[in-house]
Amino acid sequence: MSSSKSATFNVAAGPSELPEALRNSRQLQGDATFCFDCNPKLGCFTDCCANINILLTPADVLGLARRTGLTTREFLDRHTLVPITENLHLPIVMLRMDDTAEKRCPFVTAAGCSVYEARPWACRMYPIGMGLPPARAGVEPEPGYFLFQDDFCHGHKESRTWTVEQWQRDQGVLALEEVEKGFRDLVGHPWFIGGRKLDPRRIEMFFMVAYDLDTFRKFVFETTFLKRFDLGDEPVEVLRTDDRALLRFGFRWLRFAMFGEPTVKPKPQAAGAAEVAP
Ligand code: SF4
Numbered sequence: 001m002s003s004s005k006s007a008t009f010n011v012a013a014g015p016s017e018l019p020e021a022l023r024n025s026r027q028l029q030g031d032a033t034f035c036f037d038c039n040p041k042l043g044c045f046t047d048c049c050a051n052i053n054i055l056l057t058p059a060d061v062l063g064l065a066r067r068t069g070l071t072t073r074e075f076l077d078r079h080t081l082v083p084i085t086e087n088l089h090l091p092i093v094m095l096r097m098d099d100t101a102e103k104r105c106p107f108v109t110a111a112g113c114s115v116y117e118a119r120p121w122a123c124r125m126y127p128i129g130m131g132l133p134p135a136r137a138g139v140e141p142e143p144g145y146f147l148f149q150d151d152f153c154h155g156h157k158e159s160r161t162w163t164v165e166q167w168q169r170d171q172g173v174l175a176l177e178e179v180e181k182g183f184r185d186l187v188g189h190p191w192f193i194g195g196r197k198l199d200p201r202r203i204e205m206f207f208m209v210a211y212d213l214d215t216f217r218k219f220v221f222e223t224t225f226l227k228r229f230d231l232g233d234e235p236v237e238v239l240r241t242d243d244r245a246l247l248r249f250g251f252r253w254l255r256f257a258m259f260g261e262p263t264v265k266p267k268p269q270a271a272g273a274a275e276v277a278p
């Protein structure tokens with residue numbers, strides 16, 4: 001069994017151009033409703049937690065690292081894969097399944113998800129998938145939503161009805177939306193239109209800031225960073241202790257470092273202020 005429990009897809013104009021995983025899914029527009037429920041009494045309980053590709057967002061890596069008591073670097077080394085993807089403009093991070101034949105998620109137990117409060121965005125969203133149109137300069141991309149109807153999942157036979165928004169609210173997706181959108185805006189930035197590619201140094205910077213927040217914190221506080229950059233209204237001490245605030249600032253910093261946007265100001269007196277590495 002291979003599940004389509006997955007994250008965000010880029011979708012083009014017509015159905016023939018939809019990614020394979022979305023071809024047989026139902027599009028959910030506006031207030032369209034769907035029937036679904038998921039609970040331990042269902043015969044399929046945890047069947048969806050094996051043999052799956054789960055893309056992790058920066059907020060996922062951070063939440064799971066904190067939940068498991070690991071640093072972000074330790075979590076990345078122990079629990080993720082970073083496949084080499086020549087046709088993607090930025091690296092992606094996937095949750096590593098265990099080495100058994102079933103390829104179970106390392107966090108699944110007979111009682112369910114052992115990291116439930118920190119479960120990834122894709123796990124919260126399932127059975128909903130999100131599609132984003134290709135980036136267009138000056139156009140705010142409007143996500144589209146799809147309903148996966150996998151045969152192994154009995155949740156679709158339940159009578160409880162939801163709109164996409166109700167489901168997202170119930171699953172705690174809306175509470176994370178600000179930081180998730182900040183990330184989507186980076187990876188879908190119009191700078192990439194026409195196949196432009198970042199140099200390896202900037203790709204490395206993206207990976208550190210987005211996924212390895214503990215190392216980014218050291219970069220901010222243990223190098224010349226604060227001498228070289230004016231953080232504006234950002235209270236420095238908040239960034240020292242508040243993970244979400246640091247991640248939000250990190251996205252601002254990446255817009256400056258990757259795309260040259262004036263989202264962070266170099267201090268004029270600092271030599272080499274525009275350098276993006278320590
Ligand atoms: S209902 Fe679907 S999502 Fe819930 S446990 Fe069963 S397979 Fe997984």
Ligand code: SF4
Pocket residue numbers: 048049050105106107108109112113114115116119120123
């Ligand atoms: S993180 Fe939790 S919900 Fe997601 S696949 Fe693993 S056990 Fe299942």
